[in-house]
Amino acid sequence: MPLENGDVQGDLEMEVVCELKRASFWTQQLIKSEGxxxxxxxxxxxxxxLKFNGPGKILRKLVRMHVLSDKxxxxxxxxxxxxxLIVRHIADAGLQYTYLSYTRAVLNGDAKLLVELFNGCVDKIRQEAKCKQFQSALNSYQRSGNKNYKELTEYVDTLFERYSRLLVLRVDLGYRKEFSKTTQAEAKKDREHLFQxxxxxxxxxxxxxxxxxxxxxxxxxxxxHMMFFFDGSKVREDGTLAKLIGEYWKTTITKGRGVYYNCNADKSRYxxxxxxxxxxxxxxxxxxxxKAVLYLTKIDLYxxxxxxxxxxxxxxxxxPKGARGRPRAVSPPRECMA
Known part of the structure; x- marks a missing residue:
């Protein structure tokens, strides 16, 4: 996709999310497998x-996934x-795709020991998945991800209770390639400057x-990844407004270090x-x-x-609706956790 003004889109594109989703699914299938x-x-x-049984074919799928091996x-x-779970045990067993390639099934060294190692890896995965500590960590992780999405959807619903129409902008704000080493602390400072x-x-x-x-x-x-909400009874031309915000980030907030992606400029592609x-x-x-809000939180599921x-x-x-207009204070708008 062409980028606007040296724009940036999130590096974690949907194909990465899909691969993570597949990794989670196949790991669960491996845990449920027998023999x-x-x-x-x-x-x-x-x-x-090496003869591949059903669980072995699943493990092969997982070992092949790039996202699991990218440090x-x-x-x-x-x-x-x-x-x-799968990343740790694959690493502990020293599994490589070349070991599990159908086209290179002949094993070097002591084949019997390698088969025992691979089967032992699968058994350890199954055993750990059944322990209370793992189940507790899983429940905690899933609650956290669902909580973020629930809070954000409730937030949007609250905005609609107050305003009959919302002009919704989706803008990605980042840094030029030569400034890709910008630290998390520096990025935070720029974000706070923007909102201030x-x-x-x-x-x-x-x-x-x-x-x-x-x-x-x-x-x-x-x-x-940013979503801005404007009073739809007062403003229009979302593509233009999103571009102005992106340019403001690029030229004023980051002093030329920044780039942006204006999602509203080409809504037809969605x-x-x-x-x-x-x-x-x-x-x-x-x-x-x-669904757009879900996209913001989807990566957190995995x-x-x-x-x-x-x-x-x-x-x-x-x-609440009916209250007087928004006060024009010197301090920036207050935030809360999502």
Whole structure:
């Protein structure tokens, strides 16, 4: 996809999320499987080979997954317990794809010991998955991920209780490639600077809410997925407004170090578009907006960025409908955890 103004899109694209989802699914299937994963096969010439049973074929799928072997993910992210389980045991067993290749089934060295090692790896995975400590960690992780999505959807619903129409902007804010080493602390400082300036900059005069999510890409470094909510009765032209916010980040907040991606500039590419003007009573658009919010939290279902402090946040909910206009204070809009 072409990038606008040196724009940045999240490095954790949906294909990565899908691969993580598959890794979690196949790990669960491996845990449920029974019997030996591998057997020793000796042909008429006395050569030893690896025979793949059902669990062995599943393990082979997992060993082939790039995201599980990429150490950059492990250094910055905390995997979902199922994925963490398979990553640890594959590493402990020293498993490599070449060992489990159908085209290289003949094993070097002591084939019998290798089969025992591989079967032992699968048995250890099954055993750990049944222990109370693992189940507790799994329940805790899943509650956390679901809690974030629930809080954000409730936040959006609260905005619609106050405003009949919302102009929803989706902008990714990051750094140029030569500044991809920007630290998490520096990125946080830039984000706080941006939100602090919303009180004095007319560009944000009709903003009624926002959601932010910090992510990291191996090439792009730290970047933010942002959703801005404006009073739809007062502003229009979402693509233009999103571009102005992106340019403000690029030129003023980051002093030329930043880049952005304006999702509103090409809404037609989205199969289910939940950005732009969204009416309170437009259920299809509201549903699509829910999916856009889900996208912000979806990666957390399988892999969470290890952040210094908060990795996600939102502006406080607005006053109930009928309250007087939003006060124009000197201090920036207060945030709460998402």
């Amino acid at each position: 030996d994963a591998f057997e020793l096969y000796v042909d008429a010439n006395g050569s030893s080979a 950059r993910f492990g250094e910055l992210y905390r995997f979902e317990p199922y994925i963490d 300036n919303t009180r004095s900059n007319k560009l944000f005069g009709d903003m009624v809410g926002y959601i932010w999510k910090l992510e990291h890409g191996s090439d792009k470094g730290f970047h933010y 199969k289910s578009c939940g950005i732009g003007m969204v009416d309170h009573w437009n259920n299809p658009m509201r549903d699509s907006l829910g 892999m969470k960025l290890q952040t210094e402090g908060r990795g996600m946040g939102k502006m406080l909910s607005p006053d």
